[in-house]
Structure formats: C-alpha cells, structure tokens
Amino acid sequence: MTQKIVLSAMLGFFAIASFSALPAQETVKDAKKKAKELGPKDVMLGEGDLLTGIPGKGPLKGKEIRTWLKDPEVHRVINPQLPMGLAPGVSQIKGIDKNPMTQAKIELGRQLYFDPRLSADSTISCASCHAPNEGYGRHTQFGVGIDGQEGGRNSPISYNRILSDLQFWDGRADSLEAQAVGPIANPIEMGNTHEACVATLKEIPGYKIQFTAVFGKEGVTIDNVGKAIATFERAIVTGPTPYDYHEEMAKYSKIDEDDLKELLEDDEDFAAKYNSMKKGSKSHPMNESAIRGQELFFGKKVNCAACHVGANLADEKYHNLGVGMDAEKPDVGRFEVTKDPKDWGSFKTPTVRNIIHSAPYMHDGTQKTLMEVVEHYNKGGTPNKNLSDKVKKLDLKDQEKKDLVAFMKALTGSFPEVEVERLPK
Numbered sequence: 001m002t003q004k005i006v007l008s009a010m011l012g013f014f015a016i017a018s019f020s021a022l023p024a025q026e027t028v029k030d031a032k033k034k035a036k037e038l039g040p041k042d043v044m045l046g047e048g049d050l051l052t053g054i055p056g057k058g059p060l061k062g063k064e065i066r067t068w069l070k071d072p073e074v075h076r077v078i079n080p081q082l083p084m085g086l087a088p089g090v091s092q093i094k095g096i097d098k099n100p101m102t103q104a105k106i107e108l109g110r111q112l113y114f115d116p117r118l119s120a121d122s123t124i125s126c127a128s129c130h131a132p133n134e135g136y137g138r139h140t141q142f143g144v145g146i147d148g149q150e151g152g153r154n155s156p157i158s159y160n161r162i163l164s165d166l167q168f169w170d171g172r173a174d175s176l177e178a179q180a181v182g183p184i185a186n187p188i189e190m191g192n193t194h195e196a197c198v199a200t201l202k203e204i205p206g207y208k209i210q211f212t213a214v215f216g217k218e219g220v221t222i223d224n225v226g227k228a229i230a231t232f233e234r235a236i237v238t239g240p241t242p243y244d245y246h247e248e249m250a251k252y253s254k255i256d257e258d259d260l261k262e263l264l265e266d267d268e269d270f271a272a273k274y275n276s277m278k279k280g281s282k283s284h285p286m287n288e289s290a291i292r293g294q295e296l297f298f299g300k301k302v303n304c305a306a307c308h309v310g311a312n313l314a315d316e317k318y319h320n321l322g323v324g325m326d327a328e329k330p331d332v333g334r335f336e337v338t339k340d341p342k343d344w345g346s347f348k349t350p351t352v353r354n355i356i357h358s359a360p361y362m363h364d365g366t367q368k369t370l371m372e373v374v375e376h377y378n379k380g381g382t383p384n385k386n387l388s389d390k391v392k393k394l395d396l397k398d399q400e401k402k403d404l405v406a407f408m409k410a411l412t413g414s415f416p417e418v419e420v421e422r423l424p425k
Contacts (some may be wrong), residue, residue, distance in 0.1 A: 028213045036074035044081045046237035046416045050106055051418030060206050069213045074103040081096030085244030096166040100226045108210045109406045110231025111423050118197050119190035131156040132418055135357025141365035146191035148389045154365035157358050163232040163312045169347045169363040172337045179228035181222055195221040206424025238354050239414035245281040286410045293407025306390045307349045318346035322382030323362045344386045353411050370405045
C-alpha cells in the first residue's frame with residue numbers, strides 16, 4: 001500500500017513538472033503586447049484580406065474568434081497606404097489619430113456594419129442603406145429604414161470615407177464615428193436607442209470577446225461601436241481606375257523617347273514600374289470618348305473640377321446646385337446645421353469615383369442616370385436665391401454630354417472583397 005502511494009505521488013509530481021515545463025498558452029493580452037513591440041505596419045487599403053472576415057464558414061463561434069485574436073498581427077496599428085489615384089490624398093486622411101486602425105477593429109466594425117441586430121427589430125443594418133452590391137449606397141430614391149419608413153434624402157456612399165471628416169449630405173456629423181452611431185437612434189432608420197443597442201450587443205458572447213480584446217476594460221459602449229464601424233468604413237477604399245492608369249502613362253509620354261529607352265535598359269525598378277503601368281493601362285483602357293470627356297471635365301468650358309477636385313475628386317465643401325430648390329418646401333441642406341444664409345440649399349460634394357454604381361444621384365435621388373446629371377448642369381442648374389456661381393449654362397452638344405458620361409464611367413475602380421454574412425451567434 002505504501003509503495004502504491006509513493007508511486008502515485010511520484011507520477012503526480014512528474015505530471016505537474018511536465019505540465020509546468022510546457023510553454024504558457026498564448027492569450028489575447030500576450031498578442032496585444034507583442035503587437036505593441038512590433039509597432040505599426042504599412043498596409044495598402046483596398047487590397048488583401050482586411051475585409052474578408054475571420055476565416056471559416058457559418059456563424060462565428062467564440063472559439064474561432066478567440067483563436068484569431070491571439071495573432072499579434074491583427075492588433076498591430078495600421079499605417080494606411082492608398083492605391084494609385086487616391087495616393088496623393090494620403091496627407092488628407094482623417095480620424096486615425098484619435099481612432100487608430102487595426103485589423104481586429106476593422107473586423108469588429110465589419111460585423112457591426114452588416115448586423116441588423118443593431119436596429120430595434122433586427123431588420124435594418126448599416127448595409128441596408130449602404131450595400132456593397134449597390135455601390136455602398138442604395139438604388140432607391142431615399143433611404144428605407146425600420147417598418148419600411150422612407151427618409152428624405154438619398155443614401156450617401158460609404159467608401160473612401162478615410163479622406164472625409166464631416167459626414168451626411170449636410171455635414172451634421174463631425175466625424176465618421178458620430179455618423180456611424182447616428183442612424184441607430186434615428187426613429188426612421190434603425191429606430192433603436194443607443195442604450196438598447198449596447199444591451200443587445202452585451203448579450204452576444206462573440207461581441208463581448210471582441211470589444212474587450214479591441215477596447216480593453218471599456219468593452220461594449222456606443223462610442224466604441226462608432227469607433228469600430230468607422231474603422232471598417234475607412235478601410236473601404238476603391239482601386240485604380242482607367243483614368244488613373246491613363247494619367248500615369250501620360251507622365252511617361254512626357255519623357256524623351258531616347259531617354260525613356262535608356263531608363264528602361266539601365267534601371268530595373270523603373271522598367272518594372274513602367275511595364276506594370278503599361279499592362280494596367282491596357283487592361284483598364286480609356287476610350288476616345290472618355291478622353292474627350294476628361295478634357296471637358298477639367299477644362300474651362302465645363303470645369304466640373306471646380307468642385308470635384310483632389311485625389312477623391314470631391315472638395316468636401318457644400319454647394320447649392322439648384323437641385324430640389326423649386327419645391328414648395330425645399331430641403332435647405334447645410335443651412336439647417338449652420339444657420340448661415342450662404343449655406344441655404346447647399347449640400348456636400350460627393351466623390352465621382354465609382355459613381356456609376358450608386359444611382360440615383362443628388363441628395364434627393366431625383367436624377368436617375370449620369371446623363372440626367374449632365375443635363376442638369378447643362379441647363380445651368382435650377383435658379384434660386386442662392387445658386388452657386390460655379391453653376392452656369394453650358395450649351396453642350398449631344399456628343400459632349402456623352403463624352404462627359406464616358407469619362408465618369410472611366411472613374412470606376414475595384415471595390416475590396418468583403419465578407420457580408422459571418423456574424424457572431
């Protein structure tokens with residue numbers, strides 16, 4: 001009996017010793033510590049797997065989430081890089097100083113963006129009005145919310161928002177974070193309260209795990225909901241367009257033919273970039289109509305670039321174009337926010353990148369096609385007391401109108417691949 005007890009004790013000792021000799025199991029805390037040691041990393045937005053979700057199929061399980069969060073790479077702060085075309089706007093990036101980007105935060109925001117449980121009756125998500133397959137807008141004249149209620153404005157697009165701060169058509173939200181949580185409590189959008197939304201999310205184990213991993217002890221709060229969704233939206237960036245490739249190749253055409261030949265022979269990096277651009281230009285061509293349209297768009301005769309300027313082709317300002325100003329009770333736009341008479345009837349300039357995907361157009365969704373948009377400008381807008389001095393009668397010929405539309409179609413690039421279904425159980 002004594003021998004058995006001694007033997008049992010010895011086996012127990014060796015078992016404990018063996019167990020203690022194993023490496024400690026990695027935790028999310030360890031991963032975040034390692035991420036901090038590694039420091040920020042450069043990441044090209046619009047590419048890769050940033051928006052494709054945690055690998056797997058079906059509803060997200062707690063075990064999958066915990067395992068994924070143990071990877072230090074998903075916690076490293078992202079130093080966002082922008083693709084060709086948008087790249088010159090990198091100095092205009094908004095919001096990441098106060099709300100740094102990480103892949104873990106992007107993934108949490110992705111889930112929240114597509115989750116209808118943020119609404120009062122679990123029927124409306126952010127994607128209900130800003131759907132990836134409808135150009136991150138919606139092909140309805142107005143946004144449609146809870147119980148089929150319609151708003152009074154067309155759904156703004158939610159891509160390339162990393163270059164924008166004030167949000168909505170009237171700029172009433174001072175940040176993307178504020179914009180993200182506004183619709184949750186809007187009675188005709190998600191029809192919820194922030195308190196009820198937070199309470200719902202706290203009951204979902206997968207969300208509790210992620211909010212704690214991303215935001216620490218703060219966990220699930222409405223501010224953190226806004227930070228996560230905003231981070232996801234900042235990662236929705238459009239890829240290079242035929243116009244961007246055309247512009248890059250135009251730079252090479254300015255180099256003397258003999259000098260170009262010498263550079264291609266002597267500089268491997270130059271040759272690699274040139275050949276890449278040449279290949280991209282061939283696979284993303286601008287036709288002759290679009291080239292003529294580009295000249296009109298940026299030229300003095302039409303000068304769309306008076307407002308559609310910069311890397312994202314949007315000045316982030318507010319203008320009265322006359323749209324809807326002949327209504328009995330017109331939407332006064334930015335004036336409602338600032339009460340400044342010069343803002344009466346003014347609305348924010350949207351980007352024209354990928355605009356072909358997000359019809360109908362203008363703040364009231366009254367213009368169904370790009371040709372209708374061109375016709376509106378061609379007639380000089382709709383006269384009213386505050387019509388922008390940038391809007392003038394153009395007297396364009398039919399072919400010129402078609403050329404402008406062709407150019408706007410040439411402003412179409414790729415959207416990043418995104419997972420729309422995998423959500424926590």
